[in-house]
Amino acid sequence: xxxxxxxxxxxxxxxxxxxxxxxxxxxxxxxxxxxxxxxxxxxxxxxxxxxxxxxxxxxxxxxxxxxxxxxxxxxxxxxxxxxxxxxxxxxxxxxxxxxxxxxxxxxxxxxxxxxxxxxxxxxxxxxxxxxxxxxxxxxxxxxxxxxxxxxxxxxxxxxxxxxxxxxxxxxxxxxxxxxxxxxxxxxxxxxxxxxxxxxxxxxxxxxxxxxxxxxxxxxxxxxxxxxxxxxxxxxxxxxxxxxxxxxxxxxxxxxxxxxxxxxxxx
Numbered sequence: 705x706x707x708x709x710x711x712x713x714x715x716x717x718x719x720x721x722x723x724x725x726x727x728x729x730x731x732x733x734x735x736x737x738x739x740x741x742x743x744x745x746x747x748x749x750x751x752x753x754x755x756x757x758x759x760x761x762x763x764x765x766x767x768x769x770x771x772x773x774x775x776x777x778x779x780x781x782x783x784x785x786x787x788x789x790x791x792x793x794x795x796x797x798x799x800x801x802x803x804x805x806x807x808x809x810x811x812x813x814x815x816x817x818x819x820x821x822x823x824x825x826x827x828x829x830x831x832x833x834x835x836x837x838x839x840x841x842x843x844x845x846x847x848x849x850x851x852x853x854x855x856x857x858x859x860x861x862x863x864x865x866x867x868x869x870x871x872x873x874x875x876x877x878x879x880x881x882x883x884x885x886x887x888x889x890x891x892x893x894x895x896x897x898x899x900x901x902x903x904x905x906x907x908x909x910x911x912x913x914x915x916x917x918x919x920x921x922x923x924x925x926x927x928x929x930x931x932x933x934x935x936x937x938x939x940x941x942x943x944x945x946x947x948x949x950x951x952x953x954x955x956x957x958x959x960x961x962x963x964x965x966x967x968x969x970x
Contacts, residue, residue: 710944711944712823712840712939712942712943712944713939714798714799714802714823714825714939715802715825715836717827719836720827720829720834720836723834723836723860723862723876724834724862726759726876727759727761727862727874727876728862728874732747733745733746733747733759734746734747737898737899739899741762741763741764742760742761742762742763742898742899742902742903743760743761744758744759744760744898744899745758745759745760746758746759747759755857755878755879755880756878757858757876757877757878758876758877758878758898759874759875759876760874760875760876760898760899760901760902761872761873761874761875762872762873762875762902762905762906763866763870763872764866764870764871764872764873764906764909765866765867765869765870766869766870766910767869767870767871767906767909767910768865768868768869768870768871769831769832769833769863769864769865769866769871770833771871771909771912771913772863772871772873772905772909773828773833773835773863774912774916774924774926774927775905775908775909775912776835776861776863776905777826777835777924777926778912778916778924779792779793779794779805780919780920781908781912781915781916781919784908784911784915785904785905785907785908785911786809786904788809788810789807789808789809789810790808790809790810790817790819791806791807791808792805792806792807792808793805793806794934795821795842795844795845795934795937796934796935796936796937797932797934797935797936797937798823798936798937798938798939799825800929801825801826801827801929802823802824802825802826803823803824803934803937804821804822804823804824804840804842804937804942805821805822805824806819806820806821806845807819807820807822808820808851815883816850816851816852816883817850817851817852818851818852818853818854818881818882818883819848819851819852819853819854820839820853820854820855820856821839821840821841821842821845821853821945822837822838822839822840822856822859823837823838823839823840823942824836824837825837826926831864831865832862832863832864832865833861833862833863834860834861834862834863835860835861836858836859836860837856837859837860838856838857838858838859839854839855839856839857839944839945840942840943840944840945841942841943841944841945842941842942843941852881852882852883853882853945854879854880854881854882855879855880855882855945855946855947856877856878856879857878857879857880857947858876858877858878859876859877859878859879860875860876860877861873861874861875861876862874862876873902873905875898875901875902880947882947
């Protein structure tokens with residue numbers, strides 16, 4: 705997502721509009737899965753030496769757009785539905801609608817676990833909502849020896865209202881998990897695990913209102929920025945995390961078949 709190749713920046717209206725257009729346009733996308741309200745597309749060749757873009761659409765007739773938007777933001781709720789998460793927390797605040805966060809997740813043995821540091825920005829648009837992120841470096845969060853630092857080149861969600869009680873969720877991602885995983889393995893696995901991740905999100909949306917009523921129901925700093933207690937960050941503290949700047953690690957003995965537990969992104 706980075707402009708000019710090197711500068712860390714906060715997405716503006718043109719970036720959100722471009723992301724929405726990518727989500728809604730059928731051009732250049734190849735359908736890989738279409739069943740039970742979930743569709744998965746890919747862009748680029750599976751056998752390519754680069755990771756594909758993956759786009760997923762979930763049609764929910766029983767979860768409101770604002771509810772699913774809250775689910776995607778609420779880090780305290782994430783442990784209830786994201787069984788592969790090891791740790792997630794917000795690092796600091798850039799603006800009222802942009803922050804930097806850390807996320808780590810379990811990978812199936814013998815692979816090393818992965819983690820991310822990302823700049824995230826969000827924008828409500830009437831009844832629709834967009835969340836974007838891409839990987840950055842923060843001096844207090846260098847790569848750890850026990851994790852592979854994965855790279856989000858572009859990841860985002862578009863949540864569109866669909867009637868009074870329903871919504872359509874688009875999830876578009878291009879993530880390099882790094883390590884020694886061949887790109888064709890990453891591309892193939894992404895297509896398999898995307899429907900599973902969407903089903904989990906749907907279920908999380910159904911259960912969220914009841915959970916939130918018991919857990920600080922009025923606390924939503926992504927809606928009410930004055931509630932945020934995060935320390936302020938400056939863009940000058942950050943730099944881009946390039947995928948090719950990381951060492952490749954040996955992960956011998958890759959498991960056969962889809963990597964069943966690594967089924968989501970930050």
